[in-house]
Amino acid sequence: MLEQVVIVGAGIGGLRVAERLRRAKYDGSLVLVGSEPHRPYDRPPLSKGFLAGAEPVWLRAEDRWDALDLDLRVGSRADRLDLAAGIVEVGHDRVPFDRLVVATGVRPRTIPDWSGPGVHVLRSLDDAIELRRAMNGSRRLVVIGAGVLGTEVAAAARARGLEVHLVDPQPTPLAVAVPPILGRAVARWHADRGVHLHLGRGVTAVGGDAGPRVTLDDGTELDADLVLVAIGSVPNAEWLVGSGVAVDDGVLTDETMTASDPRVLAIGDVARVRSAAGHRRLEHWDNAVALAGPVARNLLREPADREPIAAVPYFWTDQYDVKVQVLGSVGAADTVLVVDGDPESGSWLALHTDADDRLVGVSGAGSPAAINRCRAALIDGRPVAELLAAAPWTLTGSAGAPRS
Ligand SMILES: Cc1cc2nc3c(=O)[nH]c(=O)nc-3n(C[C@H](O)[C@H](O)[C@H](O)COP(=O)(O)OP(=O)(O)OC[C@H]3O[C@@H](n4cnc5c(N)ncnc54)[C@H](O)[C@@H]3O)c2cc1C
Known part of the structure; x- marks a missing residue:
């Protein structure tokens, strides 16, 4: 019988697993450990409405916490995992667990000299x-990195x-996430x-005594009041290194989201999950939310009874008044068939296919x-011709790898 579940990381993944455990009638002790000083809040608005003056979006209303019957420890960092003893060290506390969920997310990648x-x-x-x-008193911002966050x-x-100056070594924005035809539209x-x-x-230097200066690889110097470095992220998994839980660019899990020790599961940005295409880590809000229920159910099962968890990746990004939505395993090398509208107009629908026209x-x-x-066609990996025949679409444009 499970007496205590410990969840490390009080972001959306950690909190949603806690809620799903209670919904699945788990009535043992539940500890949620979060290193930030705040109760769980929603991250996506931080690069959108919050910068325009909105309030933070809290993930659970103040008066609903009691119902969760949770030992919430904000401002507390898990420092070490002792698998043999079944204990997480949180400061001076040794917190025992029967099951552990790692939901520690990622942090911004930094370059020591760029500070x-x-x-x-x-x-x-x-x-x-x-x-x-800082934006309140600034006139000029340089953003380094034209990914989702930077844009x-x-x-x-x-x-x-x-x-605003936006700098990136790639020829189009969002180059890691979407094919060039979409990146050009964002540009x-x-x-x-x-x-x-x-x-x-590229950027060769950041810094300066009289306010930050960004130097580019062609010698251009951009003086700014403010610089945002948005060049990717690093999983928060160092506290597990040497514990016996396998870590390699995140916590390695099998298809059931179980780590190398069956008492430990992972969710969200930090989880690098095995799939047919190899291990994959997704930094999408929906990935943490949609998998919380299946992870909670697997946690309550014996390891041999756990079920594979299949996710269709999904993310959105708000660019001015355009909400871009991307479903599936979209990548830079896709062939893109635009079946409605036009990306540059900010209104379109496009199908992305692989070399086999799937x-x-x-x-x-x-x-x-x-x-x-x-969504269903994606899960089945249907040939795109079938989809086109069944839908009221005509091709309005295409781009990407040549189709034979
Ligand atoms: C500004 C911003 C905008 C975004 N916008 C979008 C968007 O538009 N669309 C989209 O799909 N995705 C977006 N995302 C990504 C999305 O927010 C993440 O995928 C999601 O928050 C991941 O949830 P998580 O629970 O895995 O991790 P997190 O939300 O990062 O939570 C992990 C928590 O664990 C804590 N922690 C770390 N180490 C420890 C430790 N040792 N002990 C205790 N606690 C620890 C961290 O401090 C953090 O509070 C955005 C992200 C950011 C930062």
Whole structure:
């Protein structure tokens, strides 16, 4: 019988597993350990509405915490895992567990020399409070990294009237997440709103005594009041190294989200889950939310009875007034068939296919219902011709690898 479940990481993944355990009638002791000083809050608004002045979005209303019957320890960091003793060390406390959930997320990747006054990163509510405060007195922002985070902050800063420079070594924004045809559209939206794009340009130095200065690899020097470094992230898994739980760019799990020790499961940004295509780590909000129920159910089962958890990746990003939605395993090398609208207009629907003309993903803006309807076809990996024959779409454009 399980007497105590410990969840480390009080973000959305950790909290949702706790809620799902109670919903599944687990009535033992539940401990949720979070290193941040706040109760769990929602991260996506931090690069969007929060920078425009909105309040934080709390993940559970104040008056609903008692019902969860949870030992919530905010401002507490798990430092070490002692598997043999079945204990997590949290400061001076030794917290025993029968099952442990690792939900510790990621933190911003940093470069030691890229620091100093005026240089920011964005992951936590405290980071966002500092960035928002700094924006108040600033005229010029340089964003290093044109991924989802960097482009969203660039958009939010333009809306607040700052002069914005966006720098990335890739030729298009969001280059890791989406194919160039979509990246070019994102570049256009930013250019149209007055963002100065420095694409295909690396950064050689950040710093300076009289406010931060960003030096590019062609010698350009960008003086700023404020710099945001948004160059990716690192899993918070160091506290597990040497514990016996296998860690390699995140916590390695099998298809049931069980780590190398059957008492330990992982969820969210920190989990690197085995699939047919190899181990994969996803940094998407939906990935933490949608898998919380299946992870809670597997935790309550004997290891031999646990079920594989299949997820269809999904993320969205808000760029000005465009909400981009991406479903499936979309990548830079996809062939993209635009079946409605046009990405540059900010309204489109596109099917993404692999070299065998199988559907691997769907992207769009302004077509949430159509995107959702493609979910079943994605799970089945249906040939795209079948989908096109069954839907009222005609090809309005295509891009990507040549189709034979
Ligand atoms: C600014 C921003 C905007 C985003 N926007 C989008 C978006 O538009 N669309 C989208 O799909 N995704 C978005 N994401 C990603 C999404 O927020 C994450 O995928 C999601 O928050 C992951 O949840 P998680 O529970 O795995 O990790 P987290 O939310 O990071 O929670 C992990 C928690 O564990 C804590 N922790 C770490 N180490 C320890 C330790 N040793 N002991 C105790 N606690 C620890 C951390 O401090 C953190 O509070 C965004 C992320 C950010 C930062």
